Amino acid sequence: MDKERSAKLKSLPKVDQVLAMPMIAAYSGPAPRETVVDAVRDAIDGMRKAVLGGEDIEVSAQRAAELALAKLTRSEVRSLRRVINGTGVILHTNLGRARLSESATEVISSVAMGYSTLEYDVEEGKRGSRHDHINKLICAITGAEDAIAVNNNAAATLLVLSAICFRTEVLVSRGELVEIGGAFRIPDIMRISGATLKEIGTTNKTHLYDYERHINENTGAILKVHTSNYRITGFTEDVSCRDLVKLAHDNGLPMIYDIGSGLMVDLKGYGLDEPVVPQAIKDGADLVLFSGDKLLGGPQAGIIAGRKCFIDAMKKHPLARVMRLDKMTLAGLEETFRQYRDPAQAMKNIPVLQMITAPSDDIKYKAQRFALKLAQENPLVADFSVVKGIGRVGGGSAPMLNIDTWAVAVSPREITVDEMASKLRHWSVPVICHIQDGLVLLDMRTVTDDELSTLAKAVSDVLR
Ligand SMILES: *Cc1c(COP(=O)(O)O)cnc(C)c1O
Numbered sequence: 236m237d238k239e240r241s242a243k244l245k246s247l248p249k250v251d252q253v254l255a256m257p258m259i260a261a262y263s264g265p266a267p268r269e270t271v272v273d274a275v276r277d278a279i280d281g282m283r284k285a286v287l288g289g290e291d292i293e294v295s296a297q298r299a300a301e302l303a304l305a306k307l308t309r310s311e312v313r314s315l316r317r318v319i320n321g322t323g324v325i326l327h328t329n330l331g332r333a334r335l336s337e338s339a340t341e342v343i344s345s346v347a348m349g350y351s352t353l354e355y356d357v358e359e360g361k362r363g364s365r366h367d368h369i370n371k372l373i374c375a376i377t378g379a380e381d382a383i384a385v386n387n388n389a390a391a392t393l394l395v396l397s398a399i400c401f402r403t404e405v406l407v408s409r410g411e412l413v414e415i416g417g418a419f420r421i422p423d424i425m426r427i428s429g430a431t432l433k434e435i436g437t438t439n440k441t442h443l444y445d446y447e448r449h450i451n452e453n454t455g456a457i458l459k460v461h462t463s464n465y466r467i468t469g470f471t472e473d474v475s476c477r478d479l480v481k482l483a484h485d486n487g488l489p490m491i492y493d494i495g496s497g498l499m500v501d502l503k504g505y506g507l508d509e510p511v512v513p514q515a516i517k518d519g520a521d522l523v524l525f526s527g528d529k530l531l532g533g534p535q536a537g538i539i540a541g542r543k544c545f546i547d548a549m550k551k552h553p554l555a556r557v558m559r560l561d562k563m564t565l566a567g568l569e570e571t572f573r574q575y576r577d578p579a580q581a582m583k584n585i586p587v588l589q590m591i592t593a594p595s596d597d598i599k600y601k602a603q604r605f606a607l608k609l610a611q612e613n614p615l616v617a618d619f620s621v622v623k624g625i626g627r628v629g630g631g632s633a634p635m636l637n638i639d640t641w642a643v644a645v646s647p648r649e650i651t652v653d654e655m656a657s658k659l660r661h662w663s664v665p666v667i668c669h670i671q672d673g674l675v676l677l678d679m680r681t682v683t684d685d686e687l688s689t690l691a692k693a694v695s696d697v698l699r
Pocket residue numbers: 387388389390413415419460461462463464493494495496525526527536537630631
């Protein structure tokens with residue numbers, strides 16, 4: 236080891252020495268004494284590792300105190316907290332997918348704070364079922380006979396296959412063997428459910444006769460999976476929901492449709508080529524599966540709507556208990572579904588639908604006004620302009636759709652764009668944004684009006 240390195244190792248401060256530094260001695264935060272000592276020890280250990288790794292770092296009690304204090308401060312910040320989404324990706328999976336409507340948020344908070352009717356029937360004055368809060372609503376909106384909701388759509392898929400298709404063969408097109416982010420793969424779910432995957436057709440083309448040919452006495456169901464996050468284009472063919480229903484029913488089999496996104500209203504007018512739940516039910520699908528926090532615009536959940544005999548079997552299955560929803564999610568889900576009784580109200584009140592359908596000109600106007608405000612508040616430190624961008628639905632929905640959108644573009648003069656983006660991320664309300672062509676972009680489609688003053692404060696702070 237070279238001389239300089241061993242000298243530095245020798246000069247590493249002692250724990251007591253760092254604890255005596257004024258900065259640490261005067262620490263008055265909420266962390267208990269042991270946590271402070273641990274932070275100091277970690278800081279010194281970090282220094283030792285850096286020196287051994289040949290890094291050229293400053294070694295002193297003062298520096299160790301600074302590192303320990305920074306760690307203590309970081310540990311006081313809540314881990315799961317609100318951020319501002321300046322990316323233009325509406326269902327950003329890493330940022331929590333759908334933001335909930337105001338009324339859903341209020342109901343969740345009220346149910347969380349008090350006791351609730353979670354499993355209590357006030358009419359009868361006795362025990363009720365948590366499934367009964369939303370199934371009638373879902374049936375009224377989708378046309379299904381019955382419904383059940385579990386933790387997410389991955390769970391819903393597992394429950395359906397386990398309860399309905401155990402020890403049978405399930406036919407799935409090779410073009411639909413999807414992987415959804417976070418290691419949800421249809422073949423894997425199939426394996427742990429106890430059903431056997433029977434692959435049908437080819438990646439780009441699957442015909443009705445491909446399914447027909449593979450139906451035998453072991454077949455338990457036909458499963459159609461919406462290719463949510465990719466599209467196969469070119470020389471392709473798949474079989475429609477309606478044709479699969481006919482084939483399944485002709486052979487006494489259920490047709491199961493994993494639709495992914497849970498779109499309730501047709502948004503083809505906005506370029507959204509996604510299956511709609513009520514249509515799939517109308518086409519005869521026996522079970523339709525979808526997420527609560529994608530295009531439905533509710534909390535994380537997996538909803539199964541369809542024939543009562545199958546839903547009953549699922550309610551009785553042990554996995555239903557394993558995957559059951561908590562009262563807060565149920566409250567948010569009920570309120571989200573209630574909005575859909577009047578589709579016009581849903582379009583107005585559900586943030587995901589609002590953001591997808593907001594006219595590009597409105598977003599442009601918002602961006603212009605905000606850029607002007609920022610320019611007035613931050614003279615000399617940055618240039619502000621408005622640029623056209625491409626927004627996304629995200630969350631594995633409508634992957635081919637480019638949504639016209641507008642962003643405020645910031646060109647900082649005294650720091651780099653990377654520094655600015657990093658500082659925004661580390662701000663007390665983290666701001667997540669994209670960098671493009673040497674500009675920091677704040678997309679206005681995913682920032683609500685009531686977030687603008689916070690965002691303005693963040694921008695001014697990081698530029699100062
Ligand atoms: C998103 C998606 C899933 C997984 O849903 P989660 O609610 O994230 O578990 C399953 N299938 C399809 C087709 C999807 O699009």
